[in-house]
Amino acid sequence: MGGFLIKSLYFSIDPSLRSRLGLVFQEGETIFNWGIGVVLRSEHPEVKFGDRIEGVFNFEEYTIRYGMKGDTAAQCLTRVENRHKLPWSVFVGAIGISGKTAYYGWKEFSHAKAGEVVYVSTGAGAVGSIVIQLAKRDGLKVIASAGSEEKVKLLKDIGVDVAFNYKTTKTSDVLQKEGPIDIYWDNVGGEMLESSLDASSNGARIIICGAISGYNSGNAQPIRNLVQLIYKSITLYGLYVYEYDHKYREEFYQVMPDLIAKGEIKYAEDVTIGLEKVGETILAQQKGLNTGKSIIKVTETE
Amino acid sequence: MGGFLIKSLYFSIDPSLRSRLGLVFQEGETIFNWGIGVVLRSEHPEVKFGDRIEGVFNFEEYTIRYGMKGDTAAQCLTRVENRHKLPWSVFVGAIGISGKTAYYGWKEFSHAKAGEVVYVSTGAGAVGSIVIQLAKRDGLKVIASAGSEEKVKLLKDIGVDVAFNYKTTKTSDVLQKEGPIDIYWDNVGGEMLESSLDASSNGARIIICGAISGYNSGNAQPIRNLVQLIYKSITLYGLYVYEYDHKYREEFYQVMPDLIAKGEIKYAEDVTIGLEKVGETILAQQKGLNTGKSIIKVTETE
Structure with missing residues (x-):
């Protein structure tokens, strides 16, 4: 051939x-x-x-x-x-690997209910920004962080309810005030994951999508408070997007290009x-x- | 009244x-x-x-x-x-809090299939020993560890396939040889959890039931390799037994006293x-x- x-x-x-x-x-x-x-x-x-x-x-x-x-x-x-x-x-x-990561992970693991609270780290990123918009469409309150004022403005543009710059505002302070959080979409690991575990509600779902804070340190930043999983019946899901391609691919191509063409999901x-x-x-x-x-x-x- | x-x-x-x-x-x-x-x-x-x-x-x-x-x-x-x-x-x-912890957690989170491999830390403990016997009844290969030769003997008595003393044998060596593991029942946290993450199969389930290694150190022992969750689509479940009492209590009292009276589950x-x-x-x-x-x-x- x-x-x-x-x-x-x-x-x-x-x-x-x-x-x-x-x-x-x-x-x-x-x-x-x-x-x-x-x-x-x-x-x-x-x-x-x-x-x-x-x-x-x-x-x-x-x-x-x-x-x-x-x-x-x-x-x-x-x-x-x-x-x-x-x-x-x-x-x-948005219709490629980033959109799929957001869509497959959200559908498979979030178990989102309207009125719940989700926190998305690196919210201005390619995956985070789609997660935010899917969460808003499902009727959640969205907290999201990014690392510059320009990115925080982007967060507000896509409908984030509580947007903050993690370099100038302490994540744990925001989560304590605006939480507890029912879902955490983790692109970062390290301190943000620890803060999110502390601020989780009972039965919270944490979707581990990335660990950028650890990629450059040789060793990933260690997590010290996993015992919160027991106290609050939290589940941590590791998201490897390819695993879910057979399950969501068709639905994804039916739904996302249309939402993007209509401007209902921005990128x-x-x-x-x-x-x-x-x-x-x-x-x-x-x-x-x-x-x-x-x-x-x-x-x-x- | x-x-x-x-x-x-x-x-x-x-x-x-x-x-x-x-x-x-x-x-x-x-x-x-x-x-x-x-x-x-x-x-x-x-x-x-x-x-x-x-x-x-x-x-x-x-x-x-x-x-x-x-x-x-x-x-x-x-x-x-x-x-x-x-x-x-x-x-x-065995028919109280320990048996319930083992039974509820196993039923809710293990998604066990015959032929899979499970690792149970503190296997000679009140919870671990019941988990081991439930796993054997479901047709799994069971790896389990304990901290003395006397306890290792107890592990063998209740049907463990690969029993070892974690004080004299390195957990990571055993898991590398006898794994990969599909399920890890974690009573310990720390190093054993890290070794289990490294030795997990794709799609593994980890049930976090306790963290005894951290209870006495002031700070829990940190986990450095959570990124394995992403690479291998692993799920970590925090088990807070009371959450599942309404769901499994009746079944538990129908099943466990009978198995114990018949000697099919030992304690x-x-x-x-x-x-x-x-x-x-x-x-x-x-x-x-x-x-x-x-x-x-x-x-x-x-």
């Missing part, structure tokens, strides 16, 4: 890339992550010229592949439809042009300098 | 008592915990002479109460039946006579010197 040639268009830059350096990614090797490309030539019966393909790509301008199926969900390629004529960059963000992007900028873009994200989904646009033109 | 006078018979000594010292229990005040007593006199229409009553009692020889209902499940008193003529001490252990007891021995009994348990359920028999004769 013949192969097909894909021109890379957009790559997703995710905080978790950091955790793979030196483990999954060895020095001198090409790194890879979620992306989208366009088929320039195909000798494969199921793939044709002009198809837009989503999946995990090596960070290179052109890729040759020989099939759509991979060993794991993450390795599978998928042809994407764009009925709403959305910008293709959205397919690595922000931080696009950097050029593969040679990948290194500094990862670094900027680890420093929290991006606002919205961090994306590499591989070449100037699609 | 009149009250009733209860003579205290047996009190449960639990590792978690330690965590309440200075918090729930203030210096100079009477401590309290699960126990069983017999009614000596009653002016209450629902309670009569000779009734055996289970509930949370102050640690004193006689108690006067005015009703069976409390504000919380833990404060409620319950009349217990003893169709199988079991020793009354069992009603603070061990470590009974100390005399209220004046409570202090040293709590200390001995914190040091791991008891084998089996630690119980105070209030007076020489029932």
Whole structure:
């Protein structure tokens, strides 16, 4: 069976890339992550010229592949439809891995009820901002934090009830005043997770989606108060998005592109042009300098 | 409505008592915990002479109460039946709070399937030993640890497949060899929880039942590798037994006394006579010197 040639268009830059350096990614090797490309030539019966393909790509301008199926969900390629004529960059963000992480995790683990209180850390990030909007649609009170005044403004724009800058306001103070919290969406780990455990209601759900505070410290920041799990019947869910792809993928593509096209779910992007900028873009994200989904646009033109 | 006078018979000594010292229990005040007593006199229409009553009692020889209902499940008193003529001490252990903790937690959170692997820390303890036997009945491979050769022998007697002394054998070595583990029943926290996270299978369930390693250190031992929750879709459940009393209580009393009377579930007891021995009994348990359920028999004769 013949192969097909894909021109890379957009790559997703995710905080978790950091955790793979030196483990999954060895020095001198090409790194890879979620992306989208366009088929320039195909000798494969199921793939044709002009198809837009989503999946995990090596960070290179052109890729040759020989099939759509991979060993794991993450390795599978998928042809994407764009009925709403959305910008293709959205397919690595709000309708890509970030949107899926938010949507699958929220549906599977939040057990959200209207009137409950949720706290979202890194609320201005690609995943957090979608979680916030899903929570608002479900009728929850949303507390969210970010690391700059600009990001706090973005939080307010997407409907957050209590938005704060965690660098100038103590998380534990806010949660004590505005909590207790029924759900915590954790992108950070460390101190914020500890504060959230302390401020949890009885029966709270905590969704562990990321641990950015630990990626750069060599050792993750330790959690000292897990005993709160016992006292308050708290459940901690580890969210590995690929596990839930078979369960929610179809629903996701029915629901999200439509909500985004109508403007009912908003997204922000931080696009950097050029593969040679990948290194500094990862670094900027680890420093929290991006606002919205961090994306590499591989070449100037699609 | 009149009250009733209860003579205290047996009190449960639990590792978690330690965590309440200075918090729930203030210096100079009477401590309290699960126990069983017999009614000596009653002016209450629902309670009569000779009734055996289970509930949370102050640690004193006689108690006067005015009703069976409390504000919380833990404060409620319950009349217990003893169709199988079991020793009354069992009603603070295998058919009391320890058995319920094991049974409710296993039923609610383990999602056990035959052929899976479970690791139980403090397997020779009152809760752990019941968990082990429930797991064996469900067809699992059971790994369990304890802190002495005598306790390791007890583990083998109740059917543990891989029993080890954690003081002479490294937990992480055993789990690496005999795992990965699908379920971890955690009575300890600290290093054992970290090793279990590292040795978990994809989709593992961890039931946090106790954190004895942290009760005496002022600060609980921190957990550094919660990021494993993400990588392996692990769920951590905090087990607060009272939360599940309404759901499993009836089933529990139908199932467990029968299994115990038939010898299909075994239990061990470590009974100390005399209220004046409570202090040293709590200390001995914190040091791991008891084998089996630690119980105070209030007076020489029932």
